[in-house]
Structures are given as C-alpha cells and as structure tokens.
Amino acid sequence: MILLEFANRIIEELIASKLESGAKRENVEVLCADFDGVQFKISNTAEAKLLLNISLQWKCATELLKLGGDKVLKDVYGPLVVAPEPGYQVTLQINLDSPPTAPGLPTKIALLKRHLFSAPFITVFDNASLSNIITVQYRDDEALYIKREGDRALVIFSVAFRDSDDVVLGKVFLQEFADARKTMSNVPSVTFSQKDPPGELSSIKNVKTSANQGFITFVLFPNHIANREKTLNLIQTFRNYLHYHIKCSKGYLHQRMRNRVESLLQILNRARPEPATTVARTVTGKVFVRKGQV
Secondary structure (H helix, E strand, O other): OOOOOOOOHHHHHHHHHHHOOOOOOOOOEEEEEEHHHEEEEEEOOOOOOOEEEEEEEOOOHHHHHHHHHHHHHHHHHHHHEEOOOOOOOEEEEEEOOOOOOOOOHHHHHHOHHHHHHOHHHHHHHHOOOOOOOEEEOOOOOOOEEEEEEOOEEEEEEEEEOOOHHHHHHHHHHHHHHHHHHHHOOOOOEEEEEEOOOOHHHOOOOOOOOOOOEEEEEEEEOHHHHHOHHHHHHHHHOHHHHHHHHHHHHHHHHHHHHHHHHHHHHHHHHHOOOOOOEEEEEOOOOOEEEEEOOO
C-alpha cells in the first residue's frame, strides 16, 4: 500500500519553477483542485508580475480559521499571509525578486491546505482539559470530530460510501488496521461502525446516518500526540487513503474476473468439436465432401 502525498504537487512544481534564477517574469493564472473540494488559484497581475498570489477556497476554511487556523498560518508563513482575494478565504503572496530565504519554500507553500486543516487538531493536542468535541464539516456529507480524553485524543471520521460494495471492502480494509495492533506496538486503536454513530457523538446534533454511512474512530495515544507532525500528516489523508485503496481493490478484482473469463473462453474454444463433414474444392472448381471424425 502506498501513502498519498501530503503536499500539492502542482503548486510545488509551479512555485519551484518561478523561483529559479533567470525564470521569465510573465503573467500567471493557474487553477487547480485538491482533495476534499479544495480549489487553488496561483496568479499575478500584469501590473505586478513579481507578486505571486496563492489563494485557497474551501467550504470549511472560514470555520478552520476560527478554530485556530489564522494563528497557525501566521506562525508558519508569517508576512506571506495577506488579505485574501475576492472569492477565496486564504491568500499567500510571494515577491519573486526577494522571496524568503528559508529552504523548501515550494513544499511549504504546497502544504497550505495541510497547515490550515491541522488547526483543530493542534487545539485539541495542546489542551488536555478541553472537554467539548470539535466538529469540522469539511465535505458536504462527511464530517470530522475531534475530542480530548485525558492523555488521549479521539478522531472520528464520518465517511459516506457511494456504493454498498465500498462498505464491504471498507470493513475488510479497516479490519486489517484493527488486527495490526496484535503484531505492532504504539499504533492507534481503530474501530469501525456502520449506520449508528459511536457513543462519543451522542451529544452532537444532526449527525448524518444512513445505510452507507460509516464511522471510523482513531484513538491517538500520548506518543502520537507528542509526534504530532507525522500524526497530522497521516491522519488528515486517511479518508482519501481509504477510498484510494478501495478503488484499487475493486480495480484488481475486476482485472482478476476479466482474466478468468478470458481463460474460460479459451477452454471452451478448445473444447469445440470438429464438424463431421467438410466441403472442399479442387483447383478445377469441382466440389467434394470430405468426411471427418466426430
């Protein structure tokens, strides 16, 4: 199994090309998408070609900014954070002639979504006495719930499976996560429930439930909270990681079925009986019947 990239590859490569010495200063306007309905815009203006804007649009961005995202972005990007462009919630601006000297700037910019999404996690990780559940409605029909319980943290994903087959494959996939605790140490506890939300969400109103709605609960232990950078990278991409591997599993099963059908067709073709008689012609055009074996 592979891990999905944490940074946006399009943004990273574009910023890197613009920061190269001798790069041509020209008008730029690139629109690209990321997971969870995120839209990015990388652009400048004809009047200010040296000022490159990287803007983010996300339905839950305003909510994330209120949950500590504004502070996180200022801590990570400092003066690069400017007033957002119209229609966007976050904008970073780089002066291409005098960019920050810190190494890895393209990757840092490409992690904009990751840093914004980390805000509620950091709030929970840093407040052991926090008792309320933080809810982030980051997709139209899916939400994320984060809660602190003593020295541990609970992260609950509400996942909407588009197909009933995905529910079955998801259960098998998540069972492997649960079984991993038998052979590996210091791994999170993982549980999966369908239709009915876990008891921790009993106080939350309007939790969406349906036959194809699943709830995945991670229990993060103190070592995961201490190693927060790796934990944040992995936990944020879990939902997309799950669906990616479900689709890969379905593709593999379909390929195996097609190969099996082709094999059976070859067997049937070899089992086809030869005709009892055949009609042939001589070079002169005379027709004769050749009897064969049945």
